[in-house]
Amino acid sequence: MPPATHPEIVVQALDLSKQIDGRAVLQEVSLEVLAGRFVVVIGANGAGKSTLLKILATLMRPNSGELRLFGRPVRGDGSPLRARIGLISHQSMLYRELSACENLVFFGRLYGVRNPRERALELLEMVGLADRADDAVKTFSRGMTQRAAIARALVHEPDLLLADEPFAGLDVPSVDRLQVILARLQASGKTIILSHHDVDQSLRMGQQAIVLRQGRVVVDRCTRKLDSATVLREMVTA
Amino acid sequence: MSRVIRQIAILTLKDLRIEARGRQTLGLVAVLGVLIIAVLGLGLNRQVGGVDATAILWVAYLFAGVLSFEKTMAVEREDAALAGLLMAPVDRGVLYVAKLLSNLALMAALAAVITPVAILFFGFDLSAAPLGFAAVMAISMVGFAAVGTLFAAATASTRLQGGLLAMLVFPISLPLVIASTQLLVSMFRDGEPLGGLALGVLVAFDAVFLVVSWLVFECVLEP
Amino acid sequence: MPKPGNLATVAYWLVALAALGAAAAMLAFYTPTEQTMGPIQKIFYLHMPAAVNTLLCGAVVFVASLGFLWRRNLWWDDLASAAATVAVLLGLIVLATGMIWAHQAWGVWWTWSPRLTFTLILWLLYVVYVLVRPAIESRDRRALVCAVYGLVAFLDVPLVYLSARLIPQDIHPASIGLDGSMKLTLAVWFVPVTLIACGLVAARYRRNRRERIDEASRAGQGGAGMGG
Numbered sequence: 001m002p003p004a005t006h007p008e009i010v011v012q013a014l015d016l017s018k019q020i021d022g023r024a025v026l027q028e029v030s031l032e033v034l035a036g037r038f039v040v041v042i043g044a045n046g047a048g049k050s051t052l053l054k055i056l057a058t059l060m061r062p063n064s065g066e067l068r069l070f071g072r073p074v075r076g077d078g079s080p081l082r083a084r085i086g087l088i089s090h091q092s093m094l095y096r097e098l099s100a101c102e103n104l105v106f107f108g109r110l111y112g113v114r115n116p117r118e119r120a121l122e123l124l125e126m127v128g129l130a131d132r133a134d135d136a137v138k139t140f141s142r143g144m145t146q147r148a149a150i151a152r153a154l155v156h157e158p159d160l161l162l163a164d165e166p167f168a169g170l171d172v173p174s175v176d177r178l179q180v181i182l183a184r185l186q187a188s189g190k191t192i193i194l195s196h197h198d199v200d201q202s203l204r205m206g207q208q209a210i211v212l213r214q215g216r217v218v219v220d221r222c223t224r225k226l227d228s229a230t231v232l233r234e235m236v237t238a
Numbered sequence: 239m240s241r242v243i244r245q246i247a248i249l250t251l252k253d254l255r256i257e258a259r260g261r262q263t264l265g266l267v268a269v270l271g272v273l274i275i276a277v278l279g280l281g282l283n284r285q286v287g288g289v290d291a292t293a294i295l296w297v298a299y300l301f302a303g304v305l306s307f308e309k310t311m312a313v314e315r316e317d318a319a320l321a322g323l324l325m326a327p328v329d330r331g332v333l334y335v336a337k338l339l340s341n342l343a344l345m346a347a348l349a350a351v352i353t354p355v356a357i358l359f360f361g362f363d364l365s366a367a368p369l370g371f372a373a374v375m376a377i378s379m380v381g382f383a384a385v386g387t388l389f390a391a392a393t394a395s396t397r398l399q400g401g402l403l404a405m406l407v408f409p410i411s412l413p414l415v416i417a418s419t420q421l422l423v424s425m426f427r428d429g430e431p432l433g434g435l436a437l438g439v440l441v442a443f444d445a446v447f448l449v450v451s452w453l454v455f456e457c458v459l460e461p
Numbered sequence: 462m463p464k465p466g467n468l469a470t471v472a473y474w475l476v477a478l479a480a481l482g483a484a485a486a487m488l489a490f491y492t493p494t495e496q497t498m499g500p501i502q503k504i505f506y507l508h509m510p511a512a513v514n515t516l517l518c519g520a521v522v523f524v525a526s527l528g529f530l531w532r533r534n535l536w537w538d539d540l541a542s543a544a545a546t547v548a549v550l551l552g553l554i555v556l557a558t559g560m561i562w563a564h565q566a567w568g569v570w571w572t573w574s575p576r577l578t579f580t581l582i583l584w585l586l587y588v589v590y591v592l593v594r595p596a597i598e599s600r601d602r603r604a605l606v607c608a609v610y611g612l613v614a615f616l617d618v619p620l621v622y623l624s625a626r627l628i629p630q631d632i633h634p635a636s637i638g639l640d641g642s643m644k645l646t647l648a649v650w651f652v653p654v655t656l657i658a659c660g661l662v663a664a665r666y667r668r669n670r671r672e673r674i675d676e677a678s679r680a681g682q683g684g685a686g687m688g689g
Contacts, residue, residue, distance in 0.1 A: 021600040022677040059324055083327055093322035095252070095313065097259040109248050110326040112241075136259070152322065385613065392606045393597075402596055406610055409585045410617050413624035416578075420627040439624050446616055454609055457530055460602070 008035040009071065010160055010191045011056060016065035018051055018215075025051045026062070027215040033193060033208070035159070038186045040206030040223070041195040044235050047212040049195035050089075053164045056193065057087045069160070083111070086153035089164035092145045093152060096138035100129055100148045103137060104155055111156035123151040127181060143174025150181060161185060163194040167201075179205060199228045199235075211235060245328055249336030254343060256313055263309040264347055271302040271352040279359045291362040292419045295375075298352050299345070300411070303382060304404045306344045307390035310337060315394050320459065330456035334387065338451075341383045349375060367425050370432045374425075374440070378418040381443040382411050388451035392458040413443055470664075477660055480653035484646075492646040501565040506646055508558035510654035511551050515583065518548035518658065519615050522590070526611030529604055536670060538604035541611050543665035545590040547658060552584035579625040586614045586621075600673075 011033040018026040026048045033039050043049050054060040055067065058074055058081060067074040069081045087093070094103045101120050108116030124130045127147040132140070137148060146166060153161060163182075167175050182205070186192050196202045203209060203223045211219035211234050218234045219226070257263055278294045314320035323333060353375075356362060364371050389406045421436035488503055525541035528534075559577050564570050571577065590610055597603040 022673075057325065059321060079327055082325055085325065087321065087325050089318065089321070091318035091321075093318050095256055095319055096316065097256045098252075102255070106248065106252050107322065107326065110245060110323075110328055112327070156326075388609065388613075389606075392609050395602065402593065405589050405593060406606075409582060409589055410613055412582050413617065413620040416624040416627060420624075420629075435623065436627050439620060439627070442623075443620050446620070447613070450613065450616060454530070454612065458605065458609055 009033070010035050010037075010069065011193065012066075012068040012071075013056070014066040016052070016055060016062045016067060018048075018055065018060065018062050020051070025215050026055070028065070029212075029215070029217050031210055031217060031220060033191060035191050036186070036189050037191055037208055038182075038206045039191075039193045039208045039210060040202040041193065041210045041212060042197075042199055042202050042231060042235065043195075043212035045197075046214075047235070048215040049212055050164050052212065053087075053089075053162050053193065053195055057085055057162050058082055059087075083156060084159045086156070086158035086161045087164070088146070088149045088153045088161070088166050090166065090168040092137070092149040094137045094145070094148060097136060099134045099136055100124060100140070100151070101133040103148065104151055107152050108155045113156060116155075119155060120151075123154055124148075127151050128177065141174075142169050143171065143177065146170060146174065146178060147181070150178070154185075158190075160191045160193070163192065165195055165197065167196060167198070175201075199231050203228060203231065213237075242329070242332055245332050246336045246339065249323075249328075249333065250339045250343075253310060253313070253336070253340035257310075257340075257344070263306055264344060267302045267306045267309075267344065267348055268351040270305060271298040271348055272355050274298040274301055275352065275356050275359060291356055291360050292422050294360070295352065295356055296415050296419070298356070299348070299379070299382070300408060300415075301404070302348055302352070303345055303379075303386060304407060306348065307341055307383070307386040307407075308394075308403055310340050310344065311387075311390040311394040320394075324459060330459060331452050333459070334391075334452050334455035337391070338383055338387045341387050342379065345379045345383055349379070363426075366429070367432070370425050371422065373432060374418050374421050374437075377437075377440045377444060378414045381414050381440065381447060382407070384444065384447040384451050385410050388447075388455060388458065391455065395460045413439055417443075473656075473660055477653055477656035480656055484650050484653050487646055487649055491642065493640070493642060499565070501561060504558045504561055506650040507654070508555060508562065509647060510651045511558065512555045512580070513651070514654055514658040515548050515551040515555055516618070517655075518544045518551060518662065519583070519587065519618060521662065522548065522587070522611040523615035526608040526615075529608040530612070535600075535604060535673060538607065539669035539673060540662075540666050541607060542591075542594065542669050543662050545587050545607075545611065546665050547661045548587040549584065549591050550661070551658060552580065552587060555580050556584055573628050574630065575622075575625040575628060578628060579622050582621045582625070583618065586617065590614065 009032060011031065013029060013031050016026055016029040017024070029048070029052060041049050041052065051060065055062050056069075058067075058069070070084060072081060074081060094100075095106075098106070101117070101124065104120035104123060105116045108119055113119050121130065121133065124133050127150055129144060129147055129151070132144065137145060140148065150166075161182075166178060170178065179201075182192060182194070194202075194206070196205075203226060206223050209219060209221060209223045209226055209231065210217055211231055213235055219231065275294055275298050278297060282290070314323070324330075357364065386403070386407050389403055393402050393406070417436040417439040421432070421434070421440070424430040424434070424436070425432060484506075488506060492503065492506070494500055494502070521544035522541045525537045525544060529537035529541065556577075559580055560570050563572060563574070563577060590607060593610065594603055594607060597606055
């Protein structure tokens with residue numbers, strides 16, 4: 001039932017299927033995400049979370065099924081829609097030899113951002129890396145690298161942020177810092193779809209939870225109506 | 239159009255800046271090239287005439303070249319930087335041209351180191367047609383890099399069994415080796431001007447594989 | 462109980478081998494011996510059709526590679542792989558017969574003549590195709606890399622041919638004229654060689670396809686992967 005105020009449907013997927021090397025990684029995955037929501041995707045290793053996020057990011061094409069982003073079908077290249085999507089994963093997607101600022105200016109220029117240097121410094125300020133702006137990314141800790149990666153993903157002001165296991169390998173203070181940044185982004189109206197292995201944290205962070213098991217959606221509900229035990233059970237039951 | 243040129247410039251300069259910072263690739267590749275020439279020189283153990291010098295140069299360029307193509311692509315694979323590029327509104331063909339230009343810059347730097355060394359070791363006399371020599375090698379390098387850039391991207395994500403890229407690129411590049419060698423022989427030994435069927439083969443190779451690689455590049459990129 | 466498919470296959474191979482027998486008989490009893498070279502010259506009647514079929518196999522690899530890049534359906538990859546394997550086999554026959562010919566005509570087992578050089582490089586191009594396959598673990602990736610290579614390799618063939626012709630000749634092979642009966646023999650020899658080549662490609666294709674489907678069902682996920 002569409003809500004009375006008709007918020008935009010940012011992601012609409014119908015029966016997405018993907019096989020990789022003969023193995024069915026995603027099977028008939030359908031989901032709908034409204035603007036401004038914080039969606040967590042939960043699942044065991046190999047459940048298909050990464051693949052789903054890559055397909056939503058238009059980096060991978062599904063073998064079958066339909067995907068609509070911002071109301072438009074993703075066909076062929078999907079290029080114009082990418083300007084509204086930002087992606088972070090457990091890999092930083094940054095160039096180690098370059099400084100944080102140089103990385104952001106580089107991506108900013110590619111996206112055609114006006115005043116890329118200003119924007120870079122603004123973003124680094126936001127993620128708390130302003131004092132390390134000119135240091136090479138290879139000198140950063142893992143937590144700092146992830147924060148720089150978020151800055152990179154936001155350089156073009158996307159409306160949808162996709163995050164594939166962004167907390168992997170982070171220590172507790174870094175996880176907290178990252179969560180604060182994400183919460184602030186959501187508060188500013190961005191839609192966030194994030195995959196995570198920690199069930200408790202996920203249910204606390206997100207508003208909507210999608211649980212994947214062996215490539216299928218087994219749960220798609222508001223987090224308020226879910227508890228960890230239920231989710232854990234759904235993740236593993238065959 | 240200008241946006242495309244701007245993007246190519248941004249991408250290529252990024253590669254060159256990374257290379258300048260790390261200084262890994264060029265050093266490694268240049269030293270490898272010099273070592274290959276030294277081995278061949280010592281192994282041949284005789285006065286090497288002009289004709290043999292081109293073979294020696296080619297062996298050095300092929301091996302060192304393949305190594306540099308692998309490394310410029312590895313930069314993108316590290317930390318999945320390529321995914322970041324693919325998310326940006328950049329045409330995949332633009333990514334190809336930029337990577338090709340980066341590879342050509344590396345090859346040119348490599349040639350600048352290796353060629354004088356070869357001339358020094360073997361006394362190869364270029365005075366008859368120095369520009370012709372440079373032109374032949376340049377045209378050959380473009381063809382080699384065109385194919386090398388494509389296959390380096392194709393094999394970048396595979397669990398690399400050593401020599402995979404070399405295996406793919408060497409046989410395809412043999413027409414370049416043959417044609418350039420024959421052309422240099424005719425230029426230096428016979429005093430012929432730059433031209434003929436050999437030059438036609440080189441130019442045709444470049445034209446065909448620049449276009450095909452550019453078109454197919456999109457298919458081989460993996461997030 | 463033999464399936465109709467198997468019966469057709471057996472019949473096909475009987476015809477192919479009968480044609481080979483007939484062609485060999487023709488060679489022994491009908492075709493005149495060439496004056497300058499003697500009986501060894503008759504190896505040419507195998508060499509030429511084998512060479513043409515090697516190129517045809519390369520063309521099949523090219524088309525199948527294009528098909529895969531366009532459709533991403535793995536049976537194109539099965540076909541390309543089959544054709545490449547047969548190209549390697551035929552190419553070896555062309556090389557061997559070419560070398561025997563060279564030894565008879567010029568006294569050396571190898572020379573960088575345009576024909577031998579072209580044959581060697583052509584063979585190497587497809588040897589690489591076959592050897593590269595097991596080096597790539599991911600099935601999807603393997604198909605993709607090989608498709609790109611199959612495409613590029615065939616486009617390279619005319620360039621290889623032209624560049625081989627640039628190599629200067631120390632030994633000038635006299636071109637041997639063929640009279641009417643020789644031309645007929647050559648034409649006849651195309652039949653069994655082409656039949657065998659096609660049969661081998663088809664057999665290899667079916668084997669590739671079966672192996673792929675078996676592997677997929679063993680992985681327990683069902684289906685034939687990306688189609689088949």
